[in-house]
Amino acid sequence: MFATVSAPSSHPAQALRAYQSGVNEDTLIERHLPLVRTTVDRMRVFLPAVLDMDDLYSVGFNGLLSAARKFDPAHGVTFPSFATLHIRGAVHDELRRMDWTPRTIRDKAKRFNESLSGIEQRLGRPATEAEVCGEMGLTLDQYETLMGEIKPASFVPLDGEAFSDESDDVSLHEIIADDTQKSGRDELEKKELVQLMIAQLQKLPDIPKKVLALYYFEGMRLSEIAAIFGVTEGRISQIHTQAVLSLRAFIRRQETVPAAA
Known part of the structure; x- marks a missing residue:
């Protein structure tokens, strides 16, 4: 259970966004507290059992705070979608700081990716x-x-980093401008990368494509997706892992392609 946190809009831009939305930051946070647990619980299937979930819920709550401060309804995105991305991003940042993945697993993931x-x-x-x-x-x-x-190695893979407070990476899920927006050329390059990513996603075999769509865009749990396909959750997890790592590898290859003169 989370304590009530007061987060006034002291910055003029934040105050304007709160005015435009008709809902202040405290109200957004209070209404969407359950989203923290829901989002973190969906991520736990990718995480080691030794992690303290209460700690991750607290980190996710910080992501919700960040989302409430940055949310701008003028961009036409719902707050739950915006907040979910920030919650995932906050958890991803924390796990990266913890460096919890054993070296042997990183080596295996590297060989697989290569x-x-x-x-x-x-x-x-x-x-x-x-x-x-x-x-x-x-x-x-x-x-x-x-x-x-x-x-x-594949958890929070497609949209977590883009909405962490420590990364400027692009999100497949959506591109949302904010106060830290880069130059017009940078934004164009991001959009081109997303278009390439979507085209690559369409090349996936039918089942992996459906698994990613159901998980990321329909918000279903892996267990629910497994029931649809009549297979085990572990099998859906395997399909998800390879599909995500394939898309990640594609992004890395695109980022290393020299820009046209």
């Missing part, structure tokens, strides 16, 4: 599980074990 990227560069499309297994010399059982081990 293999995945190599396949996709050669073929010009997302790789299948069978192709990854062949590239890495794994059996299907070994592949499934690996997906379970590197699963934490």
Whole structure:
């Protein structure tokens, strides 16, 4: 349970946004407190059991505070959607500071990413599980074990960083301008990257594409998605992990392409 926190709008721009929305920051926070637990609980499937969830709820609450201060209804985005991205971003920042992923897992994730990227560069499309297994010399059982081990590397993958307080990375979910907006050229490059990302998403096989759509855009839990497809939650988690890492690898490749003169 969270204590009541007062966050007055002392900055003129914040006061203007609060006036325009007809709802002040305290009211936004009070109305959307349950969103913190809901958002963090959806993330916990990707996290080690040893993490203290109460600590993550507190971090998520800070993300809600940040969202309430920055929210501008003039951009045509609902506050729950905006706040969810900031809550995820705050948790992602905290876990990055904790450096909780073991070195062995990071090494395995790096090898997987290199293999995945190599396949996709050669073929010009997302790789299948069978192709990854062949590239890495794994059996299907070994592949499934690996997906379970590197699963934490894919949590909050598509929209968390863009709305953290420590990152300027682009979000697949949506691009929302704020007071820290970069130059027009930077914003154009971001939008072009999102368009490329959406095109790459459409190239995914049907099931991974549906899994990402249901999870990120319909707000469903992995267990609910598993029930739809008639498979285990673990299987949906594996599909999600490879799809997300594939999209991440695609983004990294695009970011390393030299800009046109």
